[in-house]
Amino acid sequence: MASMRDIKRRKVSIQSTQQITKAMKLVSTVRLQRAKAKAERSRAYFKCMQKTVASMLSRTGNVNHPYLSSKGDGRKAVVVISSNRGLAGGFNSNVVRLMIKNDQTADWDPASVDIYAIGNKAKDGLARAGFGIADSDPDAIDEPVYDDAKRISDKLLEKFRAGEISEIYVAYTEFKNTVTHIPTLIRVLPVELPEDEADGAGVSAPMNFEPAEDESLDLIVPKYVASMIYGALMQSIASENGARMQAMDSATSNAEDMIQSLALQYNRARQSSITQELTEIIAGAEAIS
Amino acid sequence: MDNTFKLQVICPDRVFYEGEASMLELNTIEGEVGIYKHHVPMTMIIAPGAMTITEGDGTKKDAAVHSGFIEVLGEKVTVLAEVAEWPGEIDVERAERAKERAEKRLEEKPTGTDIARAQTALQRAIARIYVVK
Numbered sequence: 001m002a003s004m005r006d007i008k009r010r011k012v013s014i015q016s017t018q019q020i021t022k023a024m025k026l027v028s029t030v031r032l033q034r035a036k037a038k039a040e041r042s043r044a045y046f047k048c049m050q051k052t053v054a055s056m057l058s059r060t061g062n063v064n065h066p067y068l069s070s071k072g073d074g075r076k077a078v079v080v081i082s083s084n085r086g087l088a089g090g091f092n093s094n095v096v097r098l099m100i101k102n103d104q105t106a107d108w109d110p111a112s113v114d115i116y117a118i119g120n121k122a123k124d125g126l127a128r129a130g131f132g133i134a135d136s137d138p139d140a141i142d143e144p145v146y147d148d149a150k151r152i153s154d155k156l157l158e159k160f161r162a163g164e165i166s167e168i169y170v171a172y173t174e175f176k177n178t179v180t181h182i183p184t185l186i187r188v189l190p191v192e193l194p195e196d197e198a199d200g201a202g203v204s205a206p207m208n209f210e211p212a213e214d215e216s217l218d219l220i221v222p223k224y225v226a227s228m229i230y231g232a233l234m235q236s237i238a239s240e241n242g243a244r245m246q247a248m249d250s251a252t253s254n255a256e257d258m259i260q261s262l263a264l265q266y267n268r269a270r271q272s273s274i275t276q277e278l279t280e281i282i283a284g285a286e287a288i289s
Numbered sequence: 290m291d292n293t294f295k296l297q298v299i300c301p302d303r304v305f306y307e308g309e310a311s312m313l314e315l316n317t318i319e320g321e322v323g324i325y326k327h328h329v330p331m332t333m334i335i336a337p338g339a340m341t342i343t344e345g346d347g348t349k350k351d352a353a354v355h356s357g358f359i360e361v362l363g364e365k366v367t368v369l370a371e372v373a374e375w376p377g378e379i380d381v382e383r384a385e386r387a388k389e390r391a392e393k394r395l396e397e398k399p400t401g402t403d404i405a406r407a408q409t410a411l412q413r414a415i416a417r418i419y420v421v422k
Contacts (some may be wrong), residue, residue: 002339041303048299049369052360056332082394132380146301146371208331220358223371 004125004269011262018255025248026089027201032178032241039175039238046231053224056207057191065214067221068190077114077134077156077165078185079229081172081236082122086136089247091173091181091240096125098171098183114165116152118233122171141237149230161191168225172232173239179246181239188228189221293345294326298352298368305352305373311342313366315354316416324361331361333368337412339420351376353420355413379417390415 057068080099082092099115114134117123119141128134135155140148159165168189174182209216296313298306313324316338337355344350357370392413395404 005363038302042301044304045299045301045369048367052367052369056360064357210317210331211335216332216334216358220332223369225326227301227369242391 021251023067028244035238038235042234061105065141076170080122082119088244091243092121175238315340384417
């Protein structure tokens with residue numbers, strides 16, 4: 001049996017770890033509240049943009065616009081959103097796993113995929129898996145503003161126009177609620193039309209554009225891409241804090257369990273040492289008399 | 290109300306306005322437009338400027354919008370604005386300063402000036418000042 005001193009030292013160390021995890025849990029709870037509110041407010045724009053662009057495109061008929069058809073050699077650009085810090089349970093590894101192992105990406109060749117990593121964890125994880133990191137933007141994940149998303153989307157669209165990349169994806173973690181976060185991969189460009197709208201069913205009136213279609217789409221698509229990235233950032237941040245809160249909560253309660261069992265062990269060790277001492281004294285006294 | 294349509298003005302960070310409106314006026318890059326119910330389906334690009342919402346009971350609400358687009362679908366109008374501000378949220382002094390700066394830049398045209406950027410900055414500043422006054 002471990003000595004009393006060892007047990008005590010171990011217990012103290014776990015107690016201080018527990019204090020840290022408890023503090024981290026509180027911090028991420030506060031952050032979660034803020035991020036959640038922000039994600040919910042941005043979700044309206046995100047969803048509305050998706051719906052509007054899809055309905056707009058389904059009404060335009062056959063527009064042969066460079067943004068709507070793949071060209072180039074099939075290189076894919078994926079914006080992968082993770083966090084800069086760990087201790088958030090499976091949050092980061094789930095996003096990385098989404099890229100490596102999933103039906104959607106099963107036939108992707110890592111060599112033909114460029115990763116635009118937001119957050120260091122995705123960068124490290126995917127570089128290890130053999131993906132090429134085209135760009136990394138670790139600062140964008142802290143308090144992102146719309147301009148961050150715009151900057152990234154401008155960069156991507158420039159490459160898209162030049163034919164260097166032919167598809168743009170975003171990998172992020174959707175925030176369903178505080179405990180459910182779903183790693184999601186969506187294709188941003190070329191725009192994916194919802195099944196029921198793509199065939200033109202249920203479309204009542206053709207859409208007019210002012211200015212002309214091509215020019216309008218030139219202006220709308222960049223906004224669409226930027227808003228998709230922004231929305232994904234917001235969702236990911238809320239998920240990150242949710243995941244960290246959960247991870248820290250279970251770490252705190254695990255520490256509590258360990259402290260309890262160590263306290264029990266400590267008391268037993270103390271009891272047995274007292275018993276042993278008494279036995280020795282009695283044995284010594286009997287030997288003398 | 291018979292003559293109202295559903296209006297949604299959405300920004301990336303909030304739902305700016307949601308309600309029934311009888312008329313919406315704003316600036317597009319093709320010029321100023323006014324939209325009533327049953328407007329033909331149309332997509333327009335917003336230019337920096339003032340937006341006036343006339344609600345069903347006739348009250349008018351002004352706001353400044355910069356960049357974005359608007360989708361008109363008969364009974365429903367959606368404005369997706371990258372930035373939208375109520376008059377109370379605008380810092381007039383800052384807008385005045387931005388206006389002066391942009392004007393100066395357009396006048397002197399120092400080398401390396403992005404003319405298009407200076408012009409939109411000027412438009413934005415003018416829109417902000419207009420909405421407050």
